[in-house]
Amino acid sequence: MNKWYDRMIEWRERHVSEKHLVLLLSFFVGAFSALAAALLKTFIHFIQQQVEGHLIADERTWWYLITPVIGITLAALFVKYIVRDDISHGITKILYAISQRKSIIKAHNMWSSIVGSGLTIGFGGSVGAEAPIVLTGAAIGSNLAKAFRLNQKTMMLMIGCGAAGAIGGIFKAPIAGLVFTLEVLMMDLTMTSVAPLLISSVTATAISYILTGIDPMFPLDVTEPFLVQRIPWYLILGIICGLVSLYFTRGMNGLERWMKTHVRSVGAKIVVGGLTLSILIFLFPPLYGEGYDTIRQLINGDSLSAILNSPLEKYLIPTQFYAGLSTLNTQLIILVYFVAIILLKIVASVATNGGGGVGGIFAPSLFMGAIVGFVTARLMNISGLMVPETSFALVGMAGLMSGVMHAPLTGIFLIAELTGGYHLFMPLMIVSVISYVTIMFFEPHSLYAMRLAQKGELLTHNKDRNVLTLLKMDSVLETDFVTIMPQMTLGELVKVISESRRNIFPVIDQNGRMRGILLLDEVRNIMFQPRLYKRFTVEQLMTSPPAVLRFDLQMDKVMEIFEDTGAWNLPVVDAERRYLGFVSKSKIFNSYRNVLVHFSEE
Numbered sequence: 001m002n003k004w005y006d007r008m009i010e011w012r013e014r015h016v017s018e019k020h021l022v023l024l025l026s027f028f029v030g031a032f033s034a035l036a037a038a039l040l041k042t043f044i045h046f047i048q049q050q051v052e053g054h055l056i057a058d059e060r061t062w063w064y065l066i067t068p069v070i071g072i073t074l075a076a077l078f079v080k081y082i083v084r085d086d087i088s089h090g091i092t093k094i095l096y097a098i099s100q101r102k103s104i105i106k107a108h109n110m111w112s113s114i115v116g117s118g119l120t121i122g123f124g125g126s127v128g129a130e131a132p133i134v135l136t137g138a139a140i141g142s143n144l145a146k147a148f149r150l151n152q153k154t155m156m157l158m159i160g161c162g163a164a165g166a167i168g169g170i171f172k173a174p175i176a177g178l179v180f181t182l183e184v185l186m187m188d189l190t191m192t193s194v195a196p197l198l199i200s201s202v203t204a205t206a207i208s209y210i211l212t213g214i215d216p217m218f219p220l221d222v223t224e225p226f227l228v229q230r231i232p233w234y235l236i237l238g239i240i241c242g243l244v245s246l247y248f249t250r251g252m253n254g255l256e257r258w259m260k261t262h263v264r265s266v267g268a269k270i271v272v273g274g275l276t277l278s279i280l281i282f283l284f285p286p287l288y289g290e291g292y293d294t295i296r297q298l299i300n301g302d303s304l305s306a307i308l309n310s311p312l313e314k315y316l317i318p319t320q321f322y323a324g325l326s327t328l329n330t331q332l333i334i335l336v337y338f339v340a341i342i343l344l345k346i347v348a349s350v351a352t353n354g355g356g357g358v359g360g361i362f363a364p365s366l367f368m369g370a371i372v373g374f375v376t377a378r379l380m381n382i383s384g385l386m387v388p389e390t391s392f393a394l395v396g397m398a399g400l401m402s403g404v405m406h407a408p409l410t411g412i413f414l415i416a417e418l419t420g421g422y423h424l425f426m427p428l429m430i431v432s433v434i435s436y437v438t439i440m441f442f443e444p445h446s447l448y449a450m451r452l453a454q455k456g457e458l459l460t461h462n463k464d465r466n467v468l469t470l471l472k473m474d475s476v477l478e479t480d481f482v483t484i485m486p487q488m489t490l491g492e493l494v495k496v497i498s499e500s501r502r503n504i505f506p507v508i509d510q511n512g513r514m515r516g517i518l519l520l521d522e523v524r525n526i527m528f529q530p531r532l533y534k535r536f537t538v539e540q541l542m543t544s545p546p547a548v549l550r551f552d553l554q555m556d557k558v559m560e561i562f563e564d565t566g567a568w569n570l571p572v573v574d575a576e577r578r579y580l581g582f583v584s585k586s587k588i589f590n591s592y593r594n595v596l597v598h599f600s601e602e
Contacts, residue, residue: 009149019192022154025144026161026196030203032144033137033165037204038211040114040133041170047071047122064124065282068352069274071123075116076270076356083112088353090135090360091448094159094185097142103155104146109139116358124289126277126348130170131360137166141200157193160185161200169204171217173417176410177201183407184448216420218292221300224388226426233387237376238399238431242438244342244372245403248365249439249447252346259354266356273355280348284341287348291367298370298393299419338375342368361404361447369400394421395431402432403439406446411435473551473558476588477572479581483508484538486515490526491533493518493541504582506571507542512578514571516542545571551580558583 012021051067079087085106087093090113097105113132121129141162145155160181168177178194178201263272281288349364373396377389394415402411411432416422443450482500484493484507496505503520518541526532546565549558549572562570562585572580 012148018150018154021148021150022157022196023199025141025148025158026199027203029137029141029144029158029161030165030168030200031207032140033133033162033200034169034204034207034211036110036114036136036140037133037166037169037208040118040129040136041212043114043118044122044129047118051123064285064288065278068124068126068277068281068288069270069355071120071125072274072277072352072355072357073270074123075119075125075358076266078116078119079112079356079358080266083108083116085112087112087116087132087135087358089448090131091184093135094138094163095449097138098156098159098185102152103142103159105135105139105142105159107139107143109135110143111136113358117360120352120357120359121290124281125352125357125359126280126287126289126291126345126364127352127357127359128290128361128363128366129359130167130362132358133170134163134166134360137162137164137169137204141165157196160193161196164197165200165204167414168201169208171414171418172205172208172212172214173414174198174201174205176414176417177204179409179413180407183410184405184446216418218296218299218419220390220394220419220421223421223423224391226391226424230387230427231430233380233385234395234427234430235434237373237392237396238434239438240376241369241372241396241399241431241435242403244368245365245400245435245439246442247343248346248361248368248400248404249443249450252350252361252447253450255347255350256354259350263354269355273351273353273357276351277348277355280344280351284337284344286341287345290363291345292363295367295370295393295397298374299390301390335375335378338371342371342375362401365401365404366397369397370394372396372400391424391427394419395424395427398428399431399435403435404447406436406439406443406449408432408436473549473553473555473572473583476555476583477551477581478584478587481506481582483579484518485509486537486539486542488538489534490523490536490538490541491530493523493538494527494533497523497527504569506579506582507538508579514548514573514577514579515539517545517571518542548573548577549583550575555588559588562588 016024051063079085085108087109093109094105097103113135117127117129117132120127138159139162141158141160142155145158150158163185164177164181166177167180168174171177178197181197259269259272263269277287286294345364345368349359349361353359370393373392373394374389376396377387377392380387381389397418398411398415400411401414402408405411408429409432412425412428415428416425421428481502482496482505484496484505486507486509488496493505497520505518505520507515507518509515518538522543523541526536546567547561547570549561549570551572551574553561558570562568568586569582569584571582574580
């Protein structure tokens with residue numbers, strides 16, 4: 001088998017150039033990503049049909065409160081005992097693989113996220129399927145590139161192709177697939193990378209058209225023309241979406257941190273997450289599942305009566321309650337109800353994922369954005385401004401997605417392609433850009449990138465910082481410095497100097513810990529005076545270095561220390577201050593140039 005595989009690789013290297021291979025692989029990555037998206041959708045719909053057809057009936061509506069817990073439990077057990085790896089936060093995992101794992105994504109991610117998220121969402125978990133399928137597509141790209149023994153740069157491109165294909169396949173949105181990869185996965189836009197990304201995205205979308213038809217995911221029944229005089233109101237909506245995005249980002253991050261800190265065992269997570277989710281669904285039934293039905297109703301202008309009296313609501317809470325709400329002269333109670341849903345959606349999503357489920361934030365951000373747009377428009381209409389609620393709900397989705405993901409282009413094109421609302425490009429651009437600018441005042445990183453940025457492990461569009469992030473301390477560490485002991489005499493030191501090619505000598509104690517350094521320039525004036533050889537010791541002659549570097553420091557931090565101190569060489573120690581070697585600014589510059597050449601286009 002290995003001989004056959006090696007011969008295949010050799011044949012490819014002789015007959016197929018890497019450029020042509022990349023284009024060919026991008027097609028297959030897009031096709032496989034689309035099939036994975038279709039498989040996940042089919043799996044989710046199959047479970048939903050089984051749940052609604054066999055478990056839930058008019059006399060057993062309480063199953064709506066139980067099935068999400070079943071899904072969380074099954075997903076948690078699947079992850080713990082079968083996968084045995086963390087598969088949550090799919091897009092964060094992709095960013096980590098690009099930044100820290102040489103673009104290698106584990107092979108099980110090509111299928112494990114499909115199973116985990118299918119169980120979670122099919123049974124009613126309050127999350128989305130998009131981030132898991134993006135991780136699946138990225139894993140397909142990474143492992144296919146690895147199978148052909150391609151370099152890290154090409155593997156990174158294949159990860160992008162998988163992500164673009166996944167977005168194009170699950171949303172039928174080829175342009176959004178491309179810009180998502182450029183904005184969220186933060187890959188540089190070059191002529192060499194655009195063609196493979198487009199091939200993957202278009203291929204996946206075409207296969208999705210073949211399998212499910214060409215209709216958009218949220219087709220519009222009602223269209224409102226764009227009017228210039230409404231621009232100020234769209235500006236206000238953009239600011240509101242930016243502030244809600246800030247709440248979404250910080251709230252979800254804080255709740256996830258609390259769950260991870262205070263709820264540790266798998267059983268406790270299932271109980272806390274499942275109980276929380278059941279209570280929230282009982283009080284606010286729209287929190288059940290992805291929430292796409294609510295989005296369709298809001299952007300198509302369904303009456304409040306239709307929205308509030310959807311089947312799930314009337315199953316769980318008496319119909320009279322919603323009928324009463326929809327006939328109230330004042331609609332403030334209804335708006336308070338929707339505001340509560342906005343505030344609690346992140347709690348439901350964290351309860352789902354924190355309890356052991358697998359899902360992403362695409363669907364929650366779209367769901368919240370539609371409600372934010374609707375509530376904003378309804379308040380404006382109550383005050384007499386007369387704005388279209390359907391259009392505001394539609395562009396609100398773009399606004400919240402742009403703010404949460406820090407990706408305004410993705411928000412613009414995704415919502416236009418999801419709904420066919422190309423006539424609203426101007427409002428989509430206004431709201432998306434204003435939302436993005438608003439949240440950037442408070443949060444420099446998206447929810448996806450925040451965890452890695454805090455650890456200094458994030459690649460960005462800043463090419464200098466990218467290259468420094470890719471450099472590791474062990475690749476620039478120099479260990480050919482001769483160490484000396486503090487008790488050594490000047491005579492012994494002169495003998496060491498005569499055998500060394502360096503002009504810096506690290507001083508260490510008997511345990512290998514760093515005590516200081518001795519510079520040749522400091523002893524040059526006395527080293528040729530034998531009468532002083534026994535008068536001075538190294539301890540008397542050594543000095544402290546300008547700074548001492550920890551081995552686990554990120555390279556961008558190392559360069560900041562070099563700039564602050566003005567030094568050209570600095571010692572490196574471990575956590576217990578044991579001497580490991582030196583790092584020189586010139587060595588970093590040489591490595592920087594090598595990595596930059598490797599990742600730059602020819």
